[in-house]
Amino acid sequence: MNTNSQQKASSKPQTLAWLDELLGTIEDAPPLAKGRYQGAIVSAAGDLLDNEQGLRDLYDRAPRFDKVGLFHAGPWENPADLRPSLVSHGLRAEGAVSTIEALSELRMLSLAMGFHEHPEVKAEEAKEFLLQATARNLDLLLGTDSEDRQRRPKIFKRAQRVLRLIQDEVALEGLEKVILEEVRVLSAQRPIVTDRLQSLVHSALELAETLDTHTLGDGLSKYRRAMDDATDLSRSARNPGEYRRSLRDATLEQLQSESQAMAGLMHETGICNPCHSALLRYLCESHGELLGSALGLNQLGLAELDQNEEAVRSLIRVAIFPETAPAIYGLARTIERGLLSRPAVAQGLRRLTDMDIAAEPRRELLAGFSDDSAVTANAALLAGTLGVLGQPLGIGQGSSPTCQSARGMSLWSLHAPNLLLDMVVSAARNEIVEMEFEGARVASNELPPSEYESRFDSGVDAVSKVLVRHLDRIYQEMSRRAAGRGEDTHKWVNPAMYGRWVARGFASPIDPLTGRVSFYRGFVRRFFATHHPEFHGGHDLVYPNPVGLLVTDVSGRLIGPHAVSLQRVAQDEKGELRAYFFNPNNDGRQDWGQGIRPSVSGNGEIPGESSLPFEDFASRLYAFHYNPYEEGDAFAVPDESVEAVVVKARESWGRSYPWAE
Amino acid sequence: MELATAKRPAPGEKVAPRSGPMALLGYSAETMEAAMRIGLDFVAVVPNGFESLLEKDGVPVVPWDFNRRNEESHLLYEELSRRGVRWSVPLYEETVEWAGAINSRLADSPQIFTHSLLFRDKAMMKRRAQMSGIRVGVFEEVDSRTQVHRFFRRVNDALVGVGPDRENGVSPVHLKPISAAGSVGHVLIRSDEDIAAIADDAFPCMVESHLDGQEFSCEAFIHDGKVRFLNINEYVHLGHCQLTPAGPGLQSIRSQIMQEVERLAKAFDVRHGLLHPEYFLDADGELNFGEVANRVPGGHIFDLIEMAHGFDPFAGLLLCSDPETREDELEKLFPAVGESPRGHAANLMVYPRKQRVRELCIPEEVREDPYFMKHDLVEPMISKVPSREGFGNHYGQIVFFGPDPLRMREILKKYEDLDYYV
Structure with missing residues (x-):
């Protein structure tokens, strides 16, 4: 035992010494043989990233990374080709990628600090890159809890260590500005799904607290208020349930000011407060006259509400809950678009309320909700549909390569909402979407799954969750049928898929x-x-x-x-x-x-x-x-x-x- | 034992000028790097798609599809001969007969080609060895499940009363593709059900009796018909961990092994290059021949040789494959006869033992072991662990280096049972 421990003290090969040897070897290797040592370096570096000292040791060696050919012949080879938006994916990636990405950040940091130079990336550019990357990865920097983090804690700790080092090394002066700009840009697009926007605001607020800065906090204040601090009553209530109780004792003036404040912040930011749903449900019961103000409707919207008040009340009762609060903005915009006065649309929305939803779409619709949520699949789908009808340009494809489907939904929402509703009903109830291609029927349930189907992003809106897999299959099938004609297949596929709105x-x-x-x-x-x-x-x-x-x-x-x-x-x-x-x-x-x-x-x-x-x-x-x-x-x-x-x-x-x- | 002793050997001196380049068949960065390090001119013959990469590095390159054998195959010889190539070296199983064909024309000696085919047909290989007086197990070439069934029955009938006392009283037989490398496509037959489960496209193939005993491999560097260096590599647990050079048991019969290897070289008429045979040492101290390859061995054995013996085995392969290599060049590269190794190197192939894994987690015990050298494991790519094919798709290896082969064997067996992925 004694000899063993002595041996250990004197002879245990240090990972760092091994790394240094490898860096020397790869430096001497001809370009074609660089790849022989890259894997070993990545493995050694992965171990070093597991503690502060190891990270520092790697950082000390970062000025050599480019010169020795650590990134030779791979996607990370030229730092000028890298994009800050891909850092997030890289740091969380599986396999060797997370380590390579971290090493690439250390290289960028070394460039930013002027420890080494690159002909195509100046120190200022490297700094800007790191700024942008940090702003997009505040959750990693702050160690925000998530399912993925709990599953792979080591990877997230490594990423956090790297981002903290970046934060310590380069004074991230511009960071606040970049974050505020990111928040502003996300909010300006009025996405249906606001999770990313909200988590960014949360992270940024947390950062503002740790950095003790006011600029950031001030810049974020309206978003913060929109999310959880909109009004006097909601501030003192801890949850929508308590807020609901406090509304009972509220005066009419209080209700008026609650309505205006909630609606104002919603229209300003595109973010809906969960308490807002409680307010709307309460107003439906007892103060219907305030609904217009609580939805922040414009003149046209108020007139529409007047015409369709019963339909609006029933939509609120069926679809608007704290869990589906983001749909409030969609509801307001749907009303303002005058869609409820179109019988086919009103009828379509009613169908969503009481139809049977098939098992698979039901599972997907409810996947995001917690155990104690009482929201039904119908409510989730109806809420999502209000989003798609109210925000045709807020539809997002998430990380799935399904841009064709997303733009189809957007077009139909704008110009053929009843057609869109038919498709949603058919997909959710019968798991079929049917179209015609040059006179021949194309039915999604008879087609093989598209190649991405197993990897679809689940963070999209409810309608996309239900509809995209069908649309994607149809798109692929039509492309297959149109292939080999000597011209781009979109010439035939687009009009067939999107409809007569597409010019020939x-x-x-x-x-x-x-x-x-x-x-x-x-x-x-x-x-x-x-x-x-x-x-x-x-x-x-x-x-x-x-x-x-x-x-x-x-x-x-x-x-x-x-x-x-x-x-x-x-x-x-x-x-x-x-x-x-x-x-x-x-x-x-x-x-x-x-x-x-x-x-x-x-x-x-x-x-x-x-x-x-x-x-x-x-x-x-x-x-x-x-x-x-x-x-x-x-x-x-x-x-x-x-x-x-x-x-x-x-x-x-x-x-x-x-x-x- | 210091880390320094396991360091990469220095490139050493450049070789004397040759009368022309060698052709390296197959893409092997290791071999090309070694050739560059010792200053040996070469032409890389690589599968299509690799040429642009190599041209960028200034390597003379001939793209070639080794899988296509037709009336145009001779064009490769003509192209190489136009470039003044004087000899070719196979780097992968699939290029062995190509090297045979090219070298037979370069040397105007047809039997070089026919001999190279022996390495590509496991049944023919065994028969050749047997005819040269080398002990092999019982084997047969088969076309159908019926034939496998008959072989399986006969082997077991023959072993009645004397066979290994197995749990269910059955001696397994092994089914192997005729021409695949190493353990690829290997199926162990223990029962009629196993036979029924053989895929249709597995035939024709060969079946052989199970050989008991300590399995090991040799890496014999042969130049001008003489074994210049012999490494004995001990399979501590085949496909999982191995030790180079082998422990005292196998080392004690080194001269016997050397004789066997020399006999094998003669039987297969290998004058230049590497022989990588596998043997079983049975309880009576007899050596049974398993199979032999004429290329770089798998399982990172060359890495272990480099660490343990302190020379670059890829350079050794090149020098031995080159008929023009001079005696002093060989002497400078290889350790002298009787020179002890720098230490014993071993590797442990890591296969996740769970169905689903999330993270790499090398046990502290392993990391802290004084023999722990390095590893090439990375975070898992997918959370579902794929099933194994041959010994090919392990997640990586952990390498150990130390002076005591017995302790090494002990820790390998111990660490093999740990989880490296959670």
Whole structure:
């Protein structure tokens, strides 16, 4: 025993010494053999990340990471290619990725501190990267409890250690601003599902407390109030139940001010307070005259409420509970859209109330609720439907690659709400969605699951939970049937899938068989001639146009195709012509390189819209629909405008395609 | 025992200039790195798709689809010969006969090719060994379940009264694909049910009787028909943990093993390269031949050799495979005969023992062990543990290094029963 422990003290190989040896070996290795040692380094580094000293030791060595080839030939190789939005996924990832991501952050930190240099990333840029990454990972930084964290505590502690080191090393002066901007941008888009927004506000408030700063706290105050501190009575009540009791003793004046305050904060932030549901339910019973004020309705909305008061009361009674409080905003907007006066819609909503929901959708609808929740699947679905009807541009695809389905739901909500309701009913009750493709029936229940189906994001709205799997199957089946025709399949799939709102004309410069780009200038001219008000002969967009974009990264490199809907083209307040579009990925703040950064507010956007200057939008476009009878004058588009688009396209996504010219 | 002693050996001196490059068949970063370290010119013959990567590194490369054998196969020889290649080295099981074909033309000696085929057909391999007087188990080539059934019955009938006293009185037989590497596709047959469960596409294949005893492998570096270095690698628990060089039991019969390996080299007419045979040492001290490969062994055995003996086995493979290598170059690389190893190296392959795992968690006991060297385990990729195929899909290995082979064997057996994933 004695010899054993002596041996241990003198000879136990230290992970750090092993790491140093490996760093030396990989440095000497020719590029082709770097990969031989990367795995071992990652394993050793993973162990070191498990304690503070180990992390410091790794950080000390971070200036060497680039030079020795630690990230050689992998996705992390060039720090200029990395995106702060992917850090969150990386740090939580399975396998070796979480460690590699952490090492990459340490490399970035070393760049930010000037411990080493990189030709493409300056210290300031590295700092900005870390700022953005930290702002998007406050939950990791603060160690916010979650199911995933409980399941894999080690990984979350490692991530927290790394983010704390970043926080300690770089004075994150701009962090507050970045967080506030992130909160503002998320809120401005008025998403149906506000979980991400709310957890960001929670984390930011916690951070404000630990940092003892007022700027952050002040900037967040309206969100904080919207979430849990909206009114005098709700402040003193600990939960919606207590709040409900306090309402009984409230005076009419009190009720009036409660209503106004709740509604005001909701419309300002898009966040609904659980107590708000208790207020609405109480008003339904005893003070119906205050409902309009408690929903914060505009003139049109008040008139609608007047017409449909009984329907509104019944919607509140069936669907609005503390657990489904986010639907209050959807309800208010649904009323303001005048949808309750459309018999088919009113009828569709009533059907959702009492129909039988099949076992599988029922399970999915109720999955997010706690054990002691009394909300029924019907209530959850009805609440979700109010969100989709009230916030057509607030639909999000979550992390699933189902942008096509999301933009379909958005379009139907805007222009065919009764059709959408039919589909929801059929999907929830019969687990079928049927469509037609060129005269032949396409039924989702007869189709194989799509390749992503097992990995769908469960954090989406209730309607998406029920409907998307069917729509995705149909989309894939239609694409399969249209494949091999020598033109982009969307030409046939989009009108069949989305309906008669999609114009039959279709343009794309990419040959799907060869992948070659040809007649691109003509394509650009046609887009101007059909969408630019100066050339389209007065034919403004009537319905959203399902268009295909080639999304690029910060360096302008192709990431992949993405489905969005072009909603409208209009001049903003500054007189700049912009394309306003619905991007179902809900990640409004992106950087597509070449200075192209879609904005979600401040440039005339309706909540939920993204926008870009018209030409920038055109430079990322690869497919759009148009009405062949409403084409303007392509020849009149100035060469300079076309050329500007061509240059931006060729120098970004165009680098990944062969060009015919 | 210091960590320093298990360090990577220095690259050593560059070799003398050769009359042309060697062709390395298969993508092996280790071998290419070794060739670069010792200054040996080579052409990499790699599967399609790897060439751009290598060209970026300035490596001369010929892309080749080793799975396609047709009337155009000779083009590889022509391309290599145009590039002045003088000899080729197989790095994977699948490239062994390609090397045989190319080398037979380079040396204008057809039997090199036919001999290389012996390594690719396990039944032929065993028959060849048997005909050279090497002890092997009973084996048969089979086309159907009926034949497996008959073999299984006959082996068990023959063992009546003398066979191993197993729980259910049955001696198992092993079913192996003719040409797969190592343990891939291996099925243990213990009952009629096992036979019924054999997949249709498993045939034709071979069946062989079960050999009892201590299993071990050898890595014999052969140049000019002579064994220049012999490592004996002990399977402490086949597919789970192994020890290099082997403990005192096997080392005590080293000269006997050496004789067997030399006999094998002669039987298979291997003049240059690596032989990686597997044997069983039975209770009577007799060696039974299992099978032999003519390529880099699996199971990270080369890593263990490097740690234990202090030379780069990939460089050793290259020097031995090269007919132009000079005696002094071999002497400089390999430890002298009788030189003791720097220590004993061992690895433990880790397979999660639970159905669902969340996190990697190496027991403190293992980490704190003075023999603990390193590991290459990472966080689990998916929470559902896949079922095993051959010995291929372990999650990684833990490597130990220490002076005492007996203690090593003890800790391997102990640590093998621990959970490394929770």
